[in-house]
Amino acid sequence: MTLPVALSGSDVIGQAKTGTGKTLGFGLPLLERVTVPADVEAGRAQPEQLTDAPQALVVVPTRELCTQVTNDLLTAGKVRNVRVLAIYGGRAYEPQVEALKKGVDVIVGTPGRLLDLAGQKKLNLKHIKALVLDEADEMLDLGFLPDVEKIMNMLPARRQTMLFSATMPGAVIGLARRYMSQPTHIRATAPDDEGATVRNTAQFIYRAHNMDKPELVARILQADGRGLAMVFCRTKRTAADLADQLQQRGFASGAVHGDLGQGAREQALRAFRNGKVDVLVCTDVAARGIDVEGVTHVINYQSPEDEKTYLHRIGRTGRAGAKGIAITLVDWDDIPRWQLINKALDLGFGNPPETYSTSPHLFEELNIPAGTKGVLPRSERTRAGLAAEEVEDLGETGGRGGARGRGGPPPTPPSPHTPPPGSVARHAVAEDHTFSHADRAHPTQVKDSFTVRQLGTAKAVGVRNQAGAVSVGCSVDAHCRSVALSFQIVTLAGQNTHLNAVNLSNATNEHCDGCQTLAGAYQFVVSTARPFTLDATAQRKLADIHRRLDDLTRSKIPAADLKAQADSLAAEVTAVLHDAVAGAPKAPDAPAVAVHRHLDGWPGH
Structure with a gap:
């Protein structure tokens, strides 16, 4: 239904259920409007019509959709050798700029990177003959409207504009008509499939x-x-x-x-x-x-x-x-x-x-x-x-942790989950922040976490938690074990108060049948008359201890040695805290730093 109208050069609003082929609905007319050397050879175009500047632009809301639409257009334009380039954030600028210099016919991009390159004069949009807004309801949402307007203001006034999406609210249609010239609204449904969802x-x-x-x-x-x-x-x-x-x-x-x-x-x-x-x-x-x-x-x-x-x-x-x-x-x-x-x-x-x-x-x-x-x-x-599946080096810009974030492939040392200097005592928000990962490269499943919690009581100034846990698959090692080590620092101001709210439960592998379970919880209670903050030196030391705690949970050393090293790390934490509160006024009837240790499953306990 869309192809005859779009091929004639008219503006189109296309609406159909998801999964019914909207990409080719705008892709084929778009590719037909592009002039390539094959058209000159066949006598369908003059040599002066050729240009290395992009002639068609597809704007999409997400990076994933950008790469998918690019691949579809490359496949559809293969016979005519149409040059299609994906431009989106999260990748290095240089390869995209080099590709633009060599010449492209169709650009598929996300608004942010398109505006960046156009603002740097790296992207020439003055030869665009056709514009497509894919997933138009998202692109024309009020949050995207300023970017869409900026892009449209850079395009020639005479162009074909096409909008395609599965959903098209009335308010969005009104916005779309402001940018289009007598658009034809095409809504495609099967006679026996009137519902909003696909019958299959x-x-x-x-x-x-x-x-x-x-x-x-x-x-x-x-x-x-x-x-x-x-x-x-x-x-x-x-x-x-x-x-x-x-x-x-x-x-x-x-x-x-x-x-x-x-x-x-x-x-x-x-x-x-x-x-x-x-x-x-x-x-x-x-x-x-x-x-x-x-x-x-x-x-x-x-x-x-x-x-x-x-x-x-x-x-x-x-x-x-x-x-x-x-x-x-x-x-x-x-x-x-x-x-x-x-x-x-x-x-x-x-x-x-x-x-x-x-x-x-x-x-x-x-x-x-x-x-x-x-x-x-x-x-x-x-x-x-x-x-x-290998991770491609994209020369990523900005982002959250480069090629990885939570739930991504294993990091290379130093671990991005080791808290940076200052993170141990800097947070003062009424929520938990937890970061975790699993090491997928080895049979041993490794998890570590760093949690910061602020308790909402006058007597409890803050709770800092550093923890690591490791689970070893039983079928791999007859002497497998599940290990959990938890270091938790509690600071109290004023009268010393027992905190029932502190949870020292340890994560174990519930699917590790027959495993030896080793759980160790260390609680460090710091009591002072007034709230105090850890200085940068103390924060760096605690961050380093957290890293070594993480390494310790990954190790396969005997349980007795593991416990001894955990005790040693706990002693270091105690020393750091003692030094940190040396100048702070002491709370009445309470030790400056009290350590409580709970061990479960360890040999001799």
Whole structure:
């Protein structure tokens, strides 16, 4: 429906359900408007019409969609040798500038990097004949409008403008018409498929408890006929943690979220497309437009924000006529949110059934074999895994930790999770900040964390926690063990008060049957008459101790030596704290620094 109108040069607003081929709907007309040497050779164009400046521009909201659209256009324009370049942030500027100097015909880019290069006079937009805003509702959202306007002001007044998206609210259409000349609004639906979702996608909605969701997802991922699966989370932290948990349960999983560097995001998507991992845990950064062949299951681990996000999420399966399954796990707190989504889309799932990982109807509806547990049997662990896919050196700019963030591939020393100088005592916010990672390159699963918590009581000034934990697979080592070491520093001001709020529980590997469990918790209570702060020297020393604690939990030394070294590190912490409070007024009837140690499972205890 779109092709005849777009090929005639008219402005187009194209709307269709996700997964129905919108990319080629604008891609083919776009490629036809570009003049290349093949057109001159065939007599369809004059030599003076050729230019090395870009002739067509596609603006997309996310980096992942940028690379995908670029690849699709390269494939479609291969016969005519159309030069297509992806321009987006997170990569080095130099290769993109060099490619622009050599000449390109079509540019696919994200607004930020396009504006950067255009502002530096590296990108010439004066020869653009056609503009496409893909996922137009996102691009023309009020938050993106200034960037879109700046880009449009750099383009020639006479051009073709096309907008394509699965969802197109009325307010967005009004904004779009301001930038277009008599646009034709085309909405494509099948006569027998009038709903908002694709008919080929079977939808299941379950009311699930947050604590049971990882087990529930692990069992769903073992359903008969399951191919590739995408699991969507609302927050970056949840995505990173769930990817780690699934990997510990034996699944080949990867993560895509905003805390990862661009190299790690592209590594995970490549591994997913190549089949090296078959479970991709992601935030909504991957929900728009990403097309991976063979995705049979989409799981909404957390309820989406609104109906548009829901449509884009479940649109990753059931694409191009294939069948798919979309499963949404709704927590009790999210029921009102889900009911709004259900009403907007008229889905008929207003009261999801209460479901647990052992519920019979879950096994029956999703075709999960009876007796399936939350750990993938070793005989079925056939995927190469994320570590088998190399991380491309993108010369990344800025970002959060370069090629890695939470849930990414293992870092190279020094570990980015070692707190920088000043981080131990600098935080004063009423929330937890936890950073964790898993070492995927070795059979030993390693986790470490650094948590800072501020307690909301007058007597408790702050709590600083430094912890590490390691779990060794029992089938690899007959003398395997699960180790947890926790160092927690509590500072009290005024009268010494016993803090029941401090939790010294230690993480252990619940799937390590028969493992020796070694848990050690060290609490350092600092009592002063008035609040005090650790100086830079003390902060650096504590950061160094945290790094060595992390190294210690990774080691395989005998338990007795491990305990001795932990005690030695605890003595160093005590010395640092004694020095730090030497000049502070002492609290009445309380030692300046009191150390409490709890050991569980160690030889002799």
